[in-house]
Amino acid sequence: MVSRFWRAAIAYIAVFAMSIGSLTGVTAAQDATPVGSPVAEASPVAEDESGDADLDVLFIGAHPDDEAFALATYGQWNEYNDVEVGVITVTRGEGGGNAAGPEEGPALGIIREAEEREAVSAAGIEHIYNLDKVDFYYTVSAPLTADVWGYEETLEQVVRVIRQTKPEVITTMNPSPTPGNHGNHQEAARLAVGAYAVAGDPTQFPDQITVEGLEPWTPSKLYQGGATGEGTPGPDCASTYVKAEESDQVIGVFSGTVSEANDGRSWAAVARDGQRKYVSQGWSVFPDMPTDPNELTCGFFTLIDSRVPYTIDSAETTAALEGALVTSEGGLELGTQFYLQVDNYEVLAGQPFTATAHVVSNAFWPNVAVAVPEGWTVVGEGDLVEVDGEWTQDFTITPPVDAAANSRVRLVGTLTDGGDAGMTAEVVKVVPAVVAALEPLPNVLAFREWLSTTGQPQLDNLILPAFSMGVGQTRDVTIEVANVSDTEQSGSVELEVPAGFELDIASQPFDALAPSSSTLVVFSVTNTDATLPTSNEGGVEGNYEVVVTTTLGATSSSQPAALNLVPVTEIPQATTAPVVDGALGTGEYAGEDLDLSRLWEGDDPESAADASGTAKITWGEDGIYFGVTVVDDTLGTVLPTADAKRHWRTDSVEIAIDPLGTSENTSSTFKVGIFPTSAEGTPAAYRDADNVQGPAPETATGMEVASTLSEPYAGYVIETFVPYSALPADIDPANATINIFIYDSDTEDLTGQTRLGWSTWNGVQGDPYRWGKATFEGFTPAADARTTTDEPVIPLLAAQSANSPQSILQSAEDGVTLAGKPAVSDENALSIVGDPVFEEGLVTVTIATGAVTGDINVFLWDGTAVLASTTAWGLDGSEVTFRLDAGEATSGTILIGYESDEGQVQAMALPFGG
Secondary structure (H helix, E strand, O other), rough: OOHHHHHHHHHHHHHHHHHOOOOOOOOOOOOOOOOOOOOOOOOOOOOOOOOOOOOOOEEEEOOOOHHHHHHHHHHHHHHOOOEEEEEEEEEEOOOOOOOOOOHHHHHHHHHHHHHHHHHHHHOOOOEEEEEOOOOOOOOOOOOHHHHHHHHHHHHHHHHHHHHHOOOOOEEEOOOOOOOOOOOOHHHHHHHHHHHHHHHOOOOOHHHHHHOOOOOOOOOOOEEEOOOEEEEEOOOOOOOOOOOOOOOOOOOEEEOEEHHHHHEEHHHHHHHHHHOOOOOHHHHHHOOOOOOHHHHEEEEEEEEEOOOOOOOOOOOOOHHHHEEEOOOOOOOOOOOEEEEEEEEEOEEEOOEEEEEEEEEEEOOOOOOOOOEOOOOOOEEOOOOOOOEOEEEEEEEEEEEEOOOOOEEEEEEEEEEEOOOEEEHHHHEEEOOOOOEEOOOOOOHHHHHHHHHHHOHHHHHHOOOOOEEEOOOOOOEEEEEEEEEOOOOOEEEEEEEEOOOEEEEOOOOOEEEEEOOOOOOEEEEEEOOOOOOOOOOOHHHEEOOOEEEEEEEEOOOEEEEEEEEEEEEEEEEEOOOOOOOOOOOOOOOOOOOEEOOOOEEEEOOOOOOOOEEEEEEEEEEEEEEEEEEEEEEOOOOOOOOOOOOOOOOHOOOEHHHEEEEEOOOOOOHHHHHEEEEEOOOOOOEEEEEEEOOOEHHHHHOOOOOOOEEOOOOOOOEEEEEEEEEHHHOOOOOOOOOOEEEEEEEEEEOOOOOOEEEOOOOOOOHHHHHHHHOOEEEEEEOOOOOOOOOOOOOOOOOOOOOOOOHOHHHHHHHHHOOOOHHHOOOOOOOOHHEEEEEEEEEEEEEEEEEEEEOEEEEEEEEEEOOEEEEEEEEEEOOOOOOEEEEEEEEOEEEEEEEEEEEEEEOOOEEEEEEEEE
């Protein structure tokens, strides 16, 4: 829980942030509106309003703007189908950059919340719920995110919001640890999947039912945004999309649909207006959308799960809503439930398995059939059986003995009721009797452990197994061999590597492997061609294909994997310690030139003069020296030293060091962004997304930085010394990994256009295992060397909803508790003593406090901005009078946010003046 001191500080920050920008798209309440009684009914905002939020669709994301590229879809659903869409945003995005000003941390979070509310209002979205978790920094690690947020605690908050808002359809992000996928995005999606599974179960978070008075709520459908495949733009983008995985249920919604409510413009154009509201993210410069419909695309969604019938592979704009909110012609009535369950997602060729149809329907005598691919057999084991209002029927399905191993197959169920019908689908994967695969990376293993608890095993279909190795090096590759059959198995595993690589042995046997058991086999792989391209310059998307083949008697099956070839360097010891002066003197650096000109992300430089660079590294007795030469034709925004952070916003160099070479994520590494100059004329350095973040003078004592800008400007040189004492562990000279990146900006709007580096992949800044291999030549670790990393210091300060006027107003209007936290009980609730008084511009309101201590935040709100605010805390069973100066305002709204020390919340809104 955030301390009282910081709550007060955040309240002040919130007021400051509110005063510098408007909050359009939110209307003031008209009546006193205490929120947070333990019963399900919420107090109305006005006599003619219910005060309850009743949503149709709920998006669950990690940061403000995560919903941005689905606004065209949500907007047209709202306009033409009267669909009410809401958004859960787990954090306020305070860990990101700020292209609009110097604010960061909680102050930036308040700004980003305001931007989000204004942006989504373009799509008719009026319900935003922030869960007050911290956006600590960019990471590709969902496990780290789960640790920081607290998975169960956050899941409880998500479930509470679902039970209060009752959405039929949930949309979210990609929960898989695919390359570059933000760990916060993964975790938000996993929370959505988890909440979809448990929100309707009264045994899950039972206090919400028995104490708070909520009711279980079971959403009907669950989607993740995006799809894998290829398509062409134009009005037929939904029907012509070619899926990469045929078993996926992909829905496309054309963004070129005309909005009659927006002067006949396309929904793509309207959504773009909304996206430009995310000013702090640098999105205000987004270009106009094409006016030719044939140049506009679809927004795509991939079905994760459904409890209701729908039309398979429908290209209708409302296909994602079918069965939950809309019906198709000849479709079953809303309220019908229909889905299939299989006893095992992984099935064996020639071996039968059971699929069970579940039906809840008003039909007198429903009928279910299951369609399977050619060569498969299906036998119904009897008629539908009705028990306690649910009909079920078992089907025995048998794949052919020659069914292709490692293929995913869609089973299609059809429910008929007279002349009406609806469909559903369930996916199974045909696997060989013995499955051999690369030992998974830690984040992939964590994902699969999570999947085992969700009932959604089909989500494990986007991850290509991978391992990395350095140029010219040898490494062991471990293959896990698992017998998934019910009989003993013997056979062999073969590893096939591409040209330029060799194996110590091509095939390894396994013998008498018992059912449901596994073993490990190890291959030694050597890179024999040191001229092969590394990183994303080599192979497909930077991957060299490796194939794992399992042979059982006369049959075999294969699975692809990826070999990531990374650059290597030998770092020599400095004969004489370099002078850190921004000039690479002769003989100071004996090491090789590292090529930093590989494109990582963004625009390809027009030439080497546009953006390119090299680096040299040497080590000394007390630390590591880096000399980086950057060629650049335009200097980006020059920041004051106080704002020299979030280095990706302008020209900078990032240096990343994993001293042990074993980090799963960057919380056990050293990462620093270095700006070549500042408004004060000196370079600046700021650690970000690593073991300890903050200005280098505070977080890396003893670090030295110097720079030189060429005259006339054609680039710069950065020289730095990183002391070993600043690293989270001592250097392992044989296994350390290092990376160096160049961020290039040619504008004055605090946005970068090009990212270059040494070892470059999608999301590589968060993947230490794909950084370049660095051997410290002649380095001998000390006897007392630190061989485990220091515990990371994660920034945990985040703006709280009880301190956010916009969140207080949202809660007071729709009755959804602040941040999805529990409502205060009757005995602990605040109440207004008498009527507020408004005289000569001064608003006086007296509040009686409950039986526990907590923090009260009071704001005067004029409909667009905060006029005044104050905070009190530690109150217990007393009355407190607040007096606030409304300035020149003649009317407005008093907003009151409360959070008890027990974490219970309340929001109130009442008018003052005329």
